[in-house]
Amino acid sequence: MPLLTMREAISQALWEEMERDERVFILGEEVGVWGGTYAVTKGFYDHFGPERVRDTPIAEAVIVGAANGAAMAGLKPVAELMTINFAFLAMDQIVNHSAKLRSMFGGQFTVPVVIRAVGGGGRQLGATHSQTPDVVFAHFPGLKVVAPGTPHDAKGLLKAAIRSEDPVIFVEHATLYHTRGEVPEGEFLESIGTSKVQRRGRDVTLVTYSKMLQLSMQAAEVLAQEHIEVEIVDLRTLRPLDMAPVIDSFKRTNRAVIVEEGWRSFGVGAEVASRIYEEAFDYVDAPIQRVGQKEVPLPYNRTLEQLALPQVEDIVRAVREVC
Amino acid sequence: MNREQLLRIYHTMFLIRRLEEESATLYQQGKIGGFLHLYIGQEALGTGVISARLEKDRVITAYRDHGIAIACGMEAKVMMAELLGKATGCSKGKGGSMHLADVSLNFWGGHAIVGAHLPLAAGMALADKYRGSDAVTICFFGEGATNIGYFHEALNLSMVWQLPVLWVCENNQYGMGTAVERASAVTEIRKKAEGFGMPNARVDGMNVMEVHEAGQSALGHVRSKGPFLLEAVTYRYRGHSMGDPERYRQREEVERWQREDPIGLLRRHLLENAQIQPAELETEDSRVEVEVREAIQFAEASPEPEAEALFADVYAEDALVAEVR
Numbered sequence: 001m002p003l004l005t006m007r008e009a010i011s012q013a014l015w016e017e018m019e020r021d022e023r024v025f026i027l028g029e030e031v032g033v034w035g036g037t038y039a040v041t042k043g044f045y046d047h048f049g050p051e052r053v054r055d056t057p058i059a060e061a062v063i064v065g066a067a068n069g070a071a072m073a074g075l076k077p078v079a080e081l082m083t084i085n086f087a088f089l090a091m092d093q094i095v096n097h098s099a100k101l102r103s104m105f106g107g108q109f110t111v112p113v114v115i116r117a118v119g120g121g122g123r124q125l126g127a128t129h130s131q132t133p134d135v136v137f138a139h140f141p142g143l144k145v146v147a148p149g150t151p152h153d154a155k156g157l158l159k160a161a162i163r164s165e166d167p168v169i170f171v172e173h174a175t176l177y178h179t180r181g182e183v184p185e186g187e188f189l190e191s192i193g194t195s196k197v198q199r200r201g202r203d204v205t206l207v208t209y210s211k212m213l214q215l216s217m218q219a220a221e222v223l224a225q226e227h228i229e230v231e232i233v234d235l236r237t238l239r240p241l242d243m244a245p246v247i248d249s250f251k252r253t254n255r256a257v258i259v260e261e262g263w264r265s266f267g268v269g270a271e272v273a274s275r276i277y278e279e280a281f282d283y284v285d286a287p288i289q290r291v292g293q294k295e296v297p298l299p300y301n302r303t304l305e306q307l308a309l310p311q312v313e314d315i316v317r318a319v320r321e322v323c
Numbered sequence: 324m325n326r327e328q329l330l331r332i333y334h335t336m337f338l339i340r341r342l343e344e345e346s347a348t349l350y351q352q353g354k355i356g357g358f359l360h361l362y363i364g365q366e367a368l369g370t371g372v373i374s375a376r377l378e379k380d381r382v383i384t385a386y387r388d389h390g391i392a393i394a395c396g397m398e399a400k401v402m403m404a405e406l407l408g409k410a411t412g413c414s415k416g417k418g419g420s421m422h423l424a425d426v427s428l429n430f431w432g433g434h435a436i437v438g439a440h441l442p443l444a445a446g447m448a449l450a451d452k453y454r455g456s457d458a459v460t461i462c463f464f465g466e467g468a469t470n471i472g473y474f475h476e477a478l479n480l481s482m483v484w485q486l487p488v489l490w491v492c493e494n495n496q497y498g499m500g501t502a503v504e505r506a507s508a509v510t511e512i513r514k515k516a517e518g519f520g521m522p523n524a525r526v527d528g529m530n531v532m533e534v535h536e537a538g539q540s541a542l543g544h545v546r547s548k549g550p551f552l553l554e555a556v557t558y559r560y561r562g563h564s565m566g567d568p569e570r571y572r573q574r575e576e577v578e579r580w581q582r583e584d585p586i587g588l589l590r591r592h593l594l595e596n597a598q599i600q601p602a603e604l605e606t607e608d609s610r611v612e613v614e615v616r617e618a619i620q621f622a623e624a625s626p627e628p629e630a631e632a633l634f635a636d637v638y639a640e641d642a643l644v645a646e647v648r
Contacts, residue, residue, distance in 0.1 A: 025453070051453065054484075056480070057476070057479060057480060057483065059476040059479070059480065061442060061472060061473055061476050062442045062445065062473070062476035062477050062479075062480050064442075065439065065441070065442020065443055065445065065446060065473070065476075065477070066442050066443075066445045066446035066449055066477075066480060067446060068442070068443055068446055069442060069443035069444060069445060069446020069447040069448075069449070069450070070446040070447065070449050070450045070453070071446070072431065072443065072446070072447060073381075073446065073447040073449075073450030073451065074450060075449075075450045075453060077446075092436055092439055093439065093442065096436050096439065097434075097436075097439060097443065101432075102636055102637070102638070102639065103417060103635075103636045103637045104414065104417055104418050104422050105413075105414045105417070105418055105422055105424045105432060105433075106412075106413070106414040106415030106416070106417050106418065106636060107415070107635065107636030108413075108414065108424055108425070108426050109424070109426070109431075109432075110639050112639075141637055142637055142638070144638075164639075164640065165639035165640060166638050166639050166640055
């Protein structure tokens, strides 16, 4: 199987879907002539032309708003937000429109929009450009929130997102674009709303997603040397949340650690832990642990920034705590 | 316009007026919940512009949407059922007064966040242009919406991308209780279009014939050349919504505008210039009364939505419905 970077996998998914379906088009800041600020859409403008690869003004509210409108009228827009932090400028469109146009009008409207947003910390971009606010979007019924952690899943899930009839927030972690992984040749789709076991182990269930999947895999290697076998469940989609593989694993290991890059307060860990307690309380052998970002706006200074972000050692420590 | 068209316009405007009056009563009786924004006084505006559209032209508006819905051809009973939150309403009782829509009539809502539907209009127009259609999207909004960022982002984009949108500003003088001159640096709203290099016009929004003509010419411009802003000067007789104490204006001001009532103006025109007999108008009036009475009866007799409807239509892909929590 060929090894692709995350960037190549995402780019392939977009390219293939645009070739397959003329209704699919891209809009966003610098997606065209520039080739995408993260080079995901490099070469698209020359191949698909300015009608299908549309450079927009720096105006997030109308980028997402126009994408919503075009989706209502039957197209399949893929809007790119240069960073997920700018999604806050389009929050009303995402929360009050993408998520609600269908149910609020009794099912009359369909809004098959994909909003690609680049998130995550670790690049010394300061507090406003480094956030991991994925859970904010997952709060709202009507949205689907997808955040892949491998090139394989990124390709399969983005293709599924573009084919979905529902609005999808597709979160790409900025520091994963160079991550390589095996991606099958040819056509394949991954199912939105399904978690996936990325590593088998009998001692503890580690629940994570996106960038933290990579760190968790490294932590599992360290722990394996201590004869602690970690089972890793990658959520891949935050809404709708597929808990079945988590509960299934937890009933065998009776221990869980949840790892997310964002702040722990009201986060993925809080949600997943609650559901484990609700659905498998009798199987709990140790208090569930959560790993997440320190509760501060991310600083610019590299040392301080890394101190705030979850590290492999934090994950290792949390696992030891429950084992 | 010929006699038949004029009578149809009269019928629509009077139907809107009477439905709104009855809605106010139903609200006071507690049968309509939430907010209720009445279109009384502005009937000529929506009716005039929409009477100039082609079937393929889309219409989208803000939350003061009852009159626009009726002008687009929505049946009175379907609208009334939505106001009463019934399963037979156009949005199955999930939207209410502010969220009327009927895609089959090319009426795309009824949107309750000020300014937010302007980008939606731009996107729908983009879809039509993308497919090579010459359909126009007609987007109504109040003068209050021209002070929010959405207005500027959407109008700018419509010019940059040459999107077929007719922007129609319903300048009814007040954004809630704040007079236009207290909220907008420019009170002649059409001038704001100049900043985007967009052609524009201002029309008397109380005169349905003038609105119709201005709408027709603006639609022609959009279809052949590009976006256009039409400002129509109008006035709402009632408060912003029900329960508005109206401390921000004098009774005399309201009465001054009522002397130029759009329906009264049209009646005079029909009788004096269009050879329409008083008896014909009376016939039209009684048809409207029957329609209004039947609409209320239908809405009151309609069933409430079933409890199962709670989880319906949240996602297009039904498999997910069980997991919406």
